[in-house]
Amino acid sequence: MSTGTTSAISAEEQLELELAEQARLASGDWDSVKPGKAANFRESFGRLIGLLKPHRVAFIFVSLLGAIGVLLTVAAPKVLGEATNIIFEGVVSAQLPAGVTQDQVVEGLRADGQTDQANMIAAMNITPGEGVDFVRLSQVLMFVLALYLVASVLSWVQGFVINIIMMRTMYRLRESVEAKINRLPLSYFDKVQRGELISRVTNDIDNITQTMQQSLSTVITSVLTVVGVMIMMFSISWQLSIVALVSLPLMGVIFGVIGPKSQKAFNIQWRKVGRLNARVEESFSGHALVKVFGREEDAMAKFKAENEELYQASFKAQFLSGMIMPGMMFIGNLTYVGIAVLGGLMVASGQLRLGDVQAFIQYSQQFTQPLSELGGMAAVVQSGVASAERVFELLDEEEQEPDAVDAPKPVDGDGTISFENVAFSYTPDRPLIRDLSFSVKPGQTVAIVGPTGAGKTTLVNLIMRFYELNGGRILIDGQDIADLRRHDVRSRTGMVLQDPWLFAGTIRENIRYGRQDATDDDIVAAAKATYVDRFVHSLPEGYDTVLDEDASNVSAGEKQLITIARAFVSAPSVLILDEATSSVDTRTELLLQHAMAALRNGRTSFVIAHRLSTIRDADLILVMEHGDIVEQGSHEELIAREGAYFRLYNSQFQGATDIDAELAAVTGSVSAASGTDVVESESDPANA
Structure with missing residues (x-):
């Protein structure tokens, strides 16, 4: 998430939950660990069959x-x-x-x-x-x-x-999950780790597939075999059939005692798999930082701890489920001995023919074998249902409100944007924006500055309708965006985030992602405007150079240039730049400022900036603190007031001694309001 986004659950709260669960597992208190709200085997199994x-x-x-x-x-x-x-x-x-x-x-x-x-x-x-x-x-x-x-x-x-x-x-289940993810609100992804979500979409669905493939045919055949064999056994000898049926209640006891405990253990196991995946994904994506700060041992220790938890959970689940089939086989062998002895006596007494006893012994094996197979499949089914519960939990998550069927069409206005008494918070107990009002005239460039957590990125996310308001409204050309379709709100907006995102494909395809009907000439024009064209020709295949999964074959600054070109080619009426030049060098940044000035001509633009030198020419500068606009005006007006913006600006352009003093003044006002210590970066003082 970009700067300004607050997680629904703080790191401290998440740590407390993890420590509490680890303590319960270490003490052997498995029953107190809840597997999730869908921990109902019968209901989940029925839904899976559905x-x-x-x-x-x-x-x-x-x-x-x-x-x-x-x-x-x-x-x-x-x-x-x-x-x-x-x-x-x-x-x-x-x-x-x-x-x-x-x-x-x-x-x-x-x-x-x-x-x-x-x-x-x-x-x-x-x-x-x-x-x-x-x-x-x-x-x-x-x-x-x-x-x-x-x-x-x-x-x-x-x-x-x-x-x-x-x-x-x-295939349909995967489609349902993919469609569900696209219908979930952005707030859901704030509280769920990416590795955990990936685990549900991949590992859990694969486990369901294997479970259904292995068990469905076995269950059908086994149930029909048990019924058919019972009929044949009674047709041969009701006395021997009674001996064979004695095994049923004994097998039922095994299912009743071990089954529920095994199911709960499998729920915990798959939760641990998801958590371990999240840990691995986090370590891999931040591998460079782990190396830089020398935290390899710490990362390994955390991995070992969670790997040990997964081992304990898996061992318990497999141990419990593994007891079912041997128990079934033991009971089956006891039944076999009883039938053999009684059958021999009945042949000797002339009550049965030898071939009938032989057939009955075969039937007794056919009778106990499917029951043993069902017992063995119990482990597979319990594991699959545990995974199904996790997938169903995702499918049951609350979705964002659908667009109204009769939503009005967006008007062809001039790009006027108005905030009227806007209130918003990520969690009810932590209000962020309380009562925000301002207007942006068509074609204006609005710069938003302020410390981290002030609500800068949240402000532009609300314009994109990534989140729904708690109060007030946002108007574009006089239309409340809550009344419009989300696609209509976002289709006329171009956005460049602080962290560049590119997909595996050619540079040409990544730029065309902004507008699918863009011609090659449009792509080249956008690339030239954003100076992508300068470095593309040095690549082996030019615009057809294939970027790998992490786009590691281009630099961080070049990645950002490509994302800016993608926004250029979409020709938006509203442009949002969330610290778009943070990854480029000073000379390239100067060139981009000229290019973006041409792009912003006639368009309403929002620029989140930490380098205050980049927004001196903005028509309106909004200074935010704690979700409120504390100052607004042009660069010259705000400098003349010698307020919050003046302190931020001077902190970047005075000498080192003055910088320390100004930073202390800024952080002092923030920490006094929040009651916490704030540490700011020298290289990025406005983004403390």
Whole structure:
């Protein structure tokens, strides 16, 4: 943010919050760390599933494919059990004498007192002396192979369609987030770290994508498998089915106890990821300053501290979620043992055939496996829902008020700007501008000077309608800007900020950014007017030289010249220069003053200046302190009054001894009003 902008939360308050949370984490008090206002798993999960609503037809198709695939997969063990029966009963029949019936064999065994063997053979479907029916066995095996093959193909199609659904869903989610960011007021970005916001847009959405891709197909298949397997198990033996169902309440206990704690831990983990990203982004963007002031160890210490917090949060989240699947598998193994023992006894007593017990054991594994998979997916889903909560929190942020549908068209006026009793504050408890009124005539150049925090940049931000007023109104050509569309207010305004911003692209594209329909001749004319043309020809590709991400292949002054050229080419009716010449050398600054004088001709201009030599020719100079205009007039008038402007001006042009005295006078008035100590820079005394 440029000079004059005040953060919604002070650095001291932010530090207090961070220290308090670190203390709670260090003491192990995880429950007291709130994951955010959307920390409701059921609601957030339902909202996440709601993102699939536009693809409900495809989702029904996928569910149908899954149901058919599950039906085939579930039927296979039953058919395979029949193959086992053919082999086992064929072997048994080969050991029996030929020429007798099955009933005669059973009666003979009972007569000899071999009741269990008689019951077992009575349950079989055999012909004594016949042996294994290999023709029927091959038919059964081919049928099982066909079942598994078709089920695999359907599973592949299901996964393919789900991937398409998920990619399109995440595409829309990213579009929604991007659109939301463009609708958020500038005040939102004052209170959110850039790294934290980037983490939500990138890391959290990627985590949601992975969660949905991994879990959606698994959940559909697992639920359908559980239902299908239960039906098949009860069709074989209700006694064995009861043993298998004992695992359900035990698994429910695991979900109920571990699940909520794991979800809370994942919320904290992703908050820590966002905070660490913010720290890394801050260190990288200010890497030069870290080196200059020798704060590498301090930056590393802060990184280590937050990295340790992320480690602790991640360890707890993964530890808790990792307990779910082993617990499920343990219960499943206990169930498997119970089924094997009881099934063996039922085969020996003739209540079941061997192939049926084999099929049931397969079904018991198919029954516990999807439940274990659901348990394993719980960790993934909890992590994804935690990320979804953070994204939904961004989507639920209060937006700037939309422009009125019936907003009037801007009039073709002469550029008169009036402030009438304007009041504004970034936070309700810290008023900045209380009652500001002044008028600017068409074509005038207005210079705004004053110490840091006086409201200089805030003043021009209000003209651009970056913030809404708390009171009063701002008129342009007699129209209240609050009644106009924001685009109409800003489209006729050119702005050059103190910190130059260029995007990755050619110099020509960066200049044309000010007006998309600008011709190459317009671009060259603007470049010549702002002396960009002087250094462009020394670059390898001239105007087509590609600037990298940080525009490091041009100097800081050259960056600013390009941004000024961008404002020139837009031909605005209102021009705002926020310390636009602070990054150029004295000779270039003198040239720019002449160029800007030509540009300002016939245009209303606002110039925020710290070098008072640059605004001597301004039609009106406003001296601001604490959001109020304490003096206004031309340079000669203000010098004659020997007030605040006189002290600021002399502080820059007298000798070193006088500078110290004047700085003490200026800072003394500021600190007396604010009750705090103020330290000013010798090189930039007006921007204390």
